Amino acid sequence: MKIALAAAASTYSFFQAPNAETDPPLGILHLATALKGRAECRIFDGQLSRKTPENLAREILAWQPDIIGFSVNFSTVAANTRRMAAYIRNEAAEIPILFGGNYATFQARDFIAQEYCDAVFLHEAEISLCQYVDWLQGRRQDLPDGILYAPGKQREVEERPFCGYYDDLDRLPPCDYDLFDDPARYAKSIVSSRGCPYSCIYCSTRQMWKKWRGRSAANVVGEMLSLHEKYGAEQIYFSDDIFIVNKKRLHEMCRALTPHAGHLKWGFSTRLETLHDDMIPMLAGAGVSGIFLGIESGSDRVLSQMARRYSQAQVIDKIDRLADHGITASASFIIGLPYETREDVEQTFATMRRLRTHRVLLNIFTPLSGTDSLGAPEAFGIELHEGFDPERAVVGHGYVHFNTRHLSAREIRHLWLEGQAIVLEKGRQRNAFETEMEKKRYGMLA
Ligand code: B12
Numbered sequence: 001m002k003i004a005l006a007a008a009a010s011t012y013s014f015f016q017a018p019n020a021e022t023d024p025p026l027g028i029l030h031l032a033t034a035l036k037g038r039a040e041c042r043i044f045d046g047q048l049s050r051k052t053p054e055n056l057a058r059e060i061l062a063w064q065p066d067i068i069g070f071s072v073n074f075s076t077v078a079a080n081t082r083r084m085a086a087y088i089r090n091e092a093a094e095i096p097i098l099f100g101g102n103y104a105t106f107q108a109r110d111f112i113a114q115e116y117c118d119a120v121f122l123h124e125a126e127i128s129l130c131q132y133v134d135w136l137q138g139r140r141q142d143l144p145d146g147i148l149y150a151p152g153k154q155r156e157v158e159e160r161p162f163c164g165y166y167d168d169l170d171r172l173p174p175c176d177y178d179l180f181d182d183p184a185r186y187a188k189s190i191v192s193s194r195g196c197p198y199s200c201i202y203c204s205t206r207q208m209w210k211k212w213r214g215r216s217a218a219n220v221v222g223e224m225l226s227l228h229e230k231y232g233a234e235q236i237y238f239s240d241d242i243f244i245v246n247k248k249r250l251h252e253m254c255r256a257l258t259p260h261a262g263h264l265k266w267g268f269s270t271r272l273e274t275l276h277d278d279m280i281p282m283l284a285g286a287g288v289s290g291i292f293l294g295i296e297s298g299s300d301r302v303l304s305q306m307a308r309r310y311s312q313a314q315v316i317d318k319i320d321r322l323a324d325h326g327i328t329a330s331a332s333f334i335i336g337l338p339y340e341t342r343e344d345v346e347q348t349f350a351t352m353r354r355l356r357t358h359r360v361l362l363n364i365f366t367p368l369s370g371t372d373s374l375g376a377p378e379a380f381g382i383e384l385h386e387g388f389d390p391e392r393a394v395v396g397h398g399y400v401h402f403n404t405r406h407l408s409a410r411e412i413r414h415l416w417l418e419g420q421a422i423v424l425e426k427g428r429q430r431n432a433f434e435t436e437m438e439k440k441r442y443g444m445l446a
């Protein structure tokens, strides 16, 4: 049996430079790896190839798959994925078309109502997809749990609620990067955990993965070293939502990676309050070169409303300490948060200017599928514009679809443009600053 697993390009990727870096679609790599021995899988990454939906659909059909599965993690790829699926249904009506991923999970009812959709897989899908293939091949009696199913023209939907996550992620087979057409290009991202213990109002991670689960340090380090040895990876980034949850795991990883720090750099994303000062020298010594921090606001008032346990002064101090150890922070902020006034935004701008990093990002608060802010916008004083379409909601690209109690959509957009000037100005000095950081890091390792 041949299964094509595909991810569409986002609507805005066609405006990016042709050689822009893209991150690998790790969800479908996990699925293709799990299906080994059951089916021959091929991954079609529209984000990397920038193929139009119809061209990618033609390429998929030319491979003559028995099943096609689309990964829809972001609202930004939904429209192009729908176009591909509709094209395929028209050309080859007999091929089952499946959907999965973050966005598809929270828009499952909408997808399954479409002519081009046979099944939607909810949440984590390694087990359910393997069971579905077993069921199709007569090796299993029942459909798996965690799917909405309505094959072909049958519009009666069979709903089987999702009921189980992997408790022990070490039991997942190690991802086989050879399943990508160009493995060396992709062997730079790993997922070491799923979920997050926090629940920010603009984020769907908690709803998607429920509780935080992490692979063991030995398992993760093993994968990192194998990417280095097999594909020459020199820099690895963790695609986890939040990397520091289990401190013991972090210490074990650092101990194991310190001997490799001269040839293997790594980075991750975490919340600022999880990054304790005494960890910073250890991280630098273990090869950490960059950390992404969702700071979100420079206003102490807003930070406390968001239950963040840090202040503007602590943010500045933490990023100073990282820079002292040659670690570049990427500091991400949000504008248009429901509690925010113009004065709070000014505080955010002041913080962005003051930080000792040249990687600052400014996103626009956006109510997305699966988040509390879209589930109950009125509870946060958010007034969504009439005709709001979650598929047109793109974080951080200048679109504002709502007013808050304090700011109108127009004001938020103007402030965002003002903030972009700071982002650009900082970016101009980035290369010189980062060369200095590299020298500092290597000086300390020597
Ligand atoms: C890595 C990542 C990225 C990478 C993209 C990598 C890539 N090519 O996929 C980068 C940094 C580029 C990125 C960008 C963006 N991201 Co992002 N990203 C993530 C992150 C942190 C991890 C994704 C991942 O690899 N997960 C690990 C794998 C194992 O899980 P998975 O992909 O979900 O797959 C599992 C299941 O979903 C399911 N499944 C998935 N696909 C399929 C397909 C089939 C057929 C089946 C059966 C099952 C199935 O099975 C898999 C195994 O269990 C997620 C959060 C998260 N934890 O999921 C956010 C997340 C997906 N991103 C998000 C957002 C908002 C964005 C941006 C819009 C941000 C921005 N300002 O631009 C952009 C959009 C990019 C685009 N292409 O349009 C949101 C999406 C919310 C939404 N409703 O749109 C998320 C959920 C973060 C959040 N919690 O809010 N992102």
Ligand code: SF4
Pocket (backbone or CB within 6 Å): 196, 197, 198, 199, 200, 203, 204, 205, 206, 241, 242, 271, 294
């Ligand atoms: S934004 Fe980050 S800290 Fe907040 S719930 Fe999502 S993953 Fe967790």
